[in-house]
Amino acid sequence: FVPGRSTKTQLLQHYCDIFETLSEGTRIDTIFLDFAKAFDKVDHDILLQKVAKHKIKGKIGLWLQEFLNSRKYRVVANGEMSDVQDVLSGVPQGTVLAAVLFIIMISDVDENVKSSIVRLFADDTRISRKITSEEDKVLLQKISMLSMIGQTKIS
Template identity: 30%
Template sequence: WQLPCPLDIPILKPGKPPGVVSSYRPISLLPCLGKLIEKIIATRLAWYAQSNNLISHNQVAFKRGQGTLDALLHLDHFISDALSHKNHVSILSLDFLKAFDRIGIHVVLRQLSRWRVGSRIFNFVKSFLSNRKLSVIISNVSSSVLPLDNGTPQGSPLSVIL
């Protein structure tokens, strides 16, 4: 499954200096038909994962109807409960820098295999992530086509569930 090479437009992150490459977030402009198919697959995959309890109930990012407030309320409840029972509380907070850009395709496919998703969805995701290419456009000037070996496209409906 491959549609034409997406165009990536670098968007300046708020408060970041424009002269630094890492100050930009690449947003993939994807064909409408591709986004529609990806949305269908993402919806099915999310339903499958939730129906089979494959994602922790504590996970709130990219889940419909949940967000940072839910995470904070859960944390507050956890801390209050521990303190009321005179227990110690430790918190570890992680931020995976450039997670969308750096995730290995083999890692995603291995997880889907462990989840035992159907072969059609597995093969679609494998094709979706394999042999990817991109072209960057800045000030109406496009770069040459470049290969992408890792990551998922930012702006794709399927990327958040993967």
């Protein structure tokens, strides 16, 4: 979502993180998270709480709530159209606002993994940690498990 940045930028930064850590004589572990169907899985209630946390309230906050919660869809299969259903999760794809809302949704991921290197690129997240203790060894595994329990599935 940042002009001039790409997956190459992410890989080069990862190489630098690894090189720097290894040159200190320390080991490093990394997990790569690709939020599967990230835009489709965003929980509206959690997102709106995070929007409010960013001090987006009042008329704009109400408009965002309506933007997310008043969406509907139908499906056509074998020539038959389904009844209208409410959209219960996700942000509308193809809009600039969808990207902004997704960034708000994942913007606090680093708060949960202090003392780790967190790099975000679109819906891809890389979390690296210097391994200096037994606790460090299991932390990334715990992060992976927590993400499976949460609303956003990881592929």
